[in-house]
Amino acid sequence: DAGITQSPRHKVTETGTPVTLRCHQTENHRYMYWYRQDPGHGLRLIHYSYGVKDTDKGEVSDGYSVSRSKTEDFLLTLESATSSQTSVYFCAISDRGPADTQYFGPGTRLTVL
Amino acid sequence: RKEVEQDPGPFNVPEGATVAFNCTYSNSASQSFFWYRQDCRKEPKLLMSVYSSGNEDGRFTAQLNRASQYISLLIRDSKLSDSATYLCVVNGGYGQNFVFGPGTRLSVLP
Numbered sequence: 001d002a003g004i005t006q007s008p009r010h011k012v013t014e015t016g017t018p019v020t021l022r023c024h025q026t027e028n029h030r031y032m033y034w035y036r037q038d039p040g041h042g043l044r045l046i047h048y049s050y051g052v053k054d055t056d057k058g059e060v061s062d063g064y065s066v067s068r069s070k071t072e073d074f075l076l077t078l079e080s081a082t083s084s085q086t087s088v089y090f091c092a093i094s095d096r097g098p099a100d101t102q103y104f105g106p107g108t109r110l111t112v113l
Numbered sequence: 114r115k116e117v118e119q120d121p122g123p124f125n126v127p128e129g130a131t132v133a134f135n136c137t138y139s140n141s142a143s144q145s146f147f148w149y150r151q152d153c154r155k156e157p158k159l160l161m162s163v164y165s166s167g168n169e170d171g172r173f174t175a176q177l178n179r180a181s182q183y184i185s186l187l188i189r190d191s192k193l194s195d196s197a198t199y200l201c202v203v204n205g206g207y208g209q210n211f212v213f214g215p216g217t218r219l220s221v222l223p
Contacts, residue, residue, distance in 0.1 A: 042213035104156035
């Protein structure tokens with residue numbers, strides 16, 4: 001299994017609070033991604049990174065920001081959590097680019113009350 | 114029309130059965146194709162890449178038809194452990210990110 005961890009694995013928070021999710025990899029892969037998965041939808045891309053300090057928006061980026069200060073860490077921040085952001089969040093990595101095989105972390109289950 | 118569509122499922126099949134999943138994609142510029150499997154409350158894991166010539170890995174066979182923009186996955190001699198959701202994944206065009214289908218759930222029954 002690819003060396004990808006996510007923290008926390010579960011979180012319950014209240015509307016309006018900031019939340020930061022962390023993805024950590026030990027594979028030295030250049031590309032990292034944040035997805036959310038909701039019933040009735042496929043995985044949807046929130047943001048991705050193509051190198052340290054290089055990030056771009058995905059399909060559902062509103063309400064989320066990201067940062068990547070080191071190759072191994074990719075942070076996802078919900079500045080002011082809303083109930084619509086209740087979801088399962090997956091981090092993924094790939095080596096050669098967005099069309100390359102992606103390997104996923106174990107996920108973070110976030111509930112916003 | 115959604116970018117990637119899959120059989121809605123669920124598929125309930127007995128052990129030993131052969132089952133086929135279908136997937137269609139809308140972007141003719143897509144270049145990379147994959148099948149992932151996802152167990153309940155787990156992360157997606159790569160099952161196999163799909164090549165133009167078709168490819169086989171044990172009991173699993175994947176086919177790609179670029180003209181019809183169609184991908185298939187065939188599972189022969191189904192095992193209980195094959196029970197999962199199968200995700201069709203296509204990249205959105207040259208250098209573009211993945212687009213995931215909604216998945217098809219398979220239950221293999223004893």
